[in-house]
Amino acid sequence: MESKPSSLESLRIDRSQTPLKSSSGKAWWVILTVILLAAGAFFWTKRPQAVAVKTAPARVQQGTGGSSAKTLLNATGYVTTRLDATVSSKVTGKVAEILVEEGMKVEKGQVLARLDDSNVQTALRLAEARLESSKRALEEAEPALAYAEAELNRLRGLEQTRAVSKTDYERAEAEARGRRAGLERLRSEVTVSERQVDDWKQQLDDTIIRAPFAGVVTTKDSQPGEMISPISAGGGFTRTGICTLVDMKSLEIEVDVGESFINRVKSGQPVEATLDAYPSWKIPCKVIAIIPTADRQKATVKVRVGFDQLDPRILPQMGVKVAFQSDEAPEPVAANAVLVPKDAVAKSSAGKDIIWVVREDKVERRAVTLGPEQGGDLVVKAGVSSGDAVVLNPPSTLEDGAKVTLEKSR
Structure with a gap:
C-alpha cells in the first residue's frame, strides 16, 4: 500500500527541470530599441540644414583716393543716332550693281550702287547729236548774215547818191534783218540743245547712287536686278532703298524720364551710362537736351544724353542704363x-544696413x-574688413549663426 506524501512535500519545487525564459522582458527591449531609433530619426530630420549661399570677398580700393558722385536718378534707354538714312535713288530704275555690304565704312560721295543706264545713254547721245546739228546750222548762218550786212552797207552808200533804187535798198535791208533773226533763232536752238544735253547728263548721273555722308552700312536693302524707286510702288516688288547708312559719330542715348522725376535732370548734367552688353563698363556722359514736350500716354519726357567719348563697342539700338549724377562736389573716397x-x-x-559675413561655415550679421x-x-566705412566673405543676395530667412555652404561667385 503506497504512502501519501506529506503536505510539506507537496509544496517543494522540483529543480530538476530547466525553468522557462520570460518572453515579456524581451518584448520590452524591442520596444525600447524602436523608440530610440524613431527619436534619432526625428531629431536627424529636424536638425538645422546648411543654407547654400554665394559669397564675394570684401576688397580694398587700390591706388590714391578718389571721389564718387551722388546718383540722383536711374533710368533706362537705348543708343540712337542723330544722323542715319535709307539711301535711295532720285529716279525709278533697275539695280545694275551694288558696291557695299553690311558693316562697310564709306566716305561722303562714295559710289554705293549703279542703276541700268542704257536708255539714258541712248537719249544722251541723241541730245548730243541735236546739239551738234544746231551748231552746224549756226556756223552756216553766220557767213550769210555777214554777207547780207555787207551788201546792205554797200547799197546804203549808193542809195544816198541815188545810184541804186530805193526798192533794192529796202530788199537788202530786209534780207539782212531776216538773216540776223535767223541767226538768233539758231543760237537759241543751240542753247536749248545744250540744256537738253545737261539734263540727260544729270539723269545719267542720277543712276549712280552715292553716300550722302560718311558712315557705316548697317543694312543692305536691295540686290542687282531689282527695281528701285524713291516712292513706294504700292503692292509691287519695287524697293525703296539701296542700304541704310549710319553716322557713328552721331551716337547718343535716348531716355524716357517720368514726369515726376524730370525735375532732377538738367542740361549739361553728368551721367554715368552702362551698356547691357558690358555691365562692368562705366561710360561718362552728359545731358545734351531735354525735349520740351511730354508723352501724355506714358507720362514721360524724352532726354537726350551724349557720350563724352565714343567707342567702337557702342552700337545703335543697344540697351543702356543711365544714372543721372549730382553736379555738386562729390564725397571723397579714401x-x-x-x-x-x-x-x-x-x-x-x-x-x-546689414551685411552677412561667413566665418567657419556659419554666418554673422x-x-x-x-x-x-x-x-x-x-564703400563700407565700418563693420566689414578686407578679405571677409560677404553673402550675396542673402535670403530673408537667414539667421545669425546659421550654417551655410559656400559657393564663390567672383
Whole structure:
C-alpha cells in the first residue's frame, strides 16, 4: 500500500527541470530599441540644414583716393543716332550693281550702287547729236548774215547818191534783218540743245547712287536686278532703298524720364551710362537736351544724353542704363576704402544696413556704415574688413549663426 506524501512535500519545487525564459522582458527591449531609433530619426530630420549661399570677398580700393558722385536718378534707354538714312535713288530704275555690304565704312560721295543706264545713254547721245546739228546750222548762218550786212552797207552808200533804187535798198535791208533773226533763232536752238544735253547728263548721273555722308552700312536693302524707286510702288516688288547708312559719330542715348522725376535732370548734367552688353563698363556722359514736350500716354519726357567719348563697342539700338549724377562736389573716397558688392547689403527688420559675413561655415550679421558708391560697389566705412566673405543676395530667412555652404561667385 503506497504512502501519501506529506503536505510539506507537496509544496517543494522540483529543480530538476530547466525553468522557462520570460518572453515579456524581451518584448520590452524591442520596444525600447524602436523608440530610440524613431527619436534619432526625428531629431536627424529636424536638425538645422546648411543654407547654400554665394559669397564675394570684401576688397580694398587700390591706388590714391578718389571721389564718387551722388546718383540722383536711374533710368533706362537705348543708343540712337542723330544722323542715319535709307539711301535711295532720285529716279525709278533697275539695280545694275551694288558696291557695299553690311558693316562697310564709306566716305561722303562714295559710289554705293549703279542703276541700268542704257536708255539714258541712248537719249544722251541723241541730245548730243541735236546739239551738234544746231551748231552746224549756226556756223552756216553766220557767213550769210555777214554777207547780207555787207551788201546792205554797200547799197546804203549808193542809195544816198541815188545810184541804186530805193526798192533794192529796202530788199537788202530786209534780207539782212531776216538773216540776223535767223541767226538768233539758231543760237537759241543751240542753247536749248545744250540744256537738253545737261539734263540727260544729270539723269545719267542720277543712276549712280552715292553716300550722302560718311558712315557705316548697317543694312543692305536691295540686290542687282531689282527695281528701285524713291516712292513706294504700292503692292509691287519695287524697293525703296539701296542700304541704310549710319553716322557713328552721331551716337547718343535716348531716355524716357517720368514726369515726376524730370525735375532732377538738367542740361549739361553728368551721367554715368552702362551698356547691357558690358555691365562692368562705366561710360561718362552728359545731358545734351531735354525735349520740351511730354508723352501724355506714358507720362514721360524724352532726354537726350551724349557720350563724352565714343567707342567702337557702342552700337545703335543697344540697351543702356543711365544714372543721372549730382553736379555738386562729390564725397571723397579714401585710398584704402573697403568695397563690397551692392547686392551684399541688406536691411534689418529695424531698417538698418546689414551685411552677412561667413566665418567657419556659419554666418554673422554685421551692422555696417556705408559710404558712397565707387565703380559699381559700395564703400563700407565700418563693420566689414578686407578679405571677409560677404553673402550675396542673402535670403530673408537667414539667421545669425546659421550654417551655410559656400559657393564663390567672383
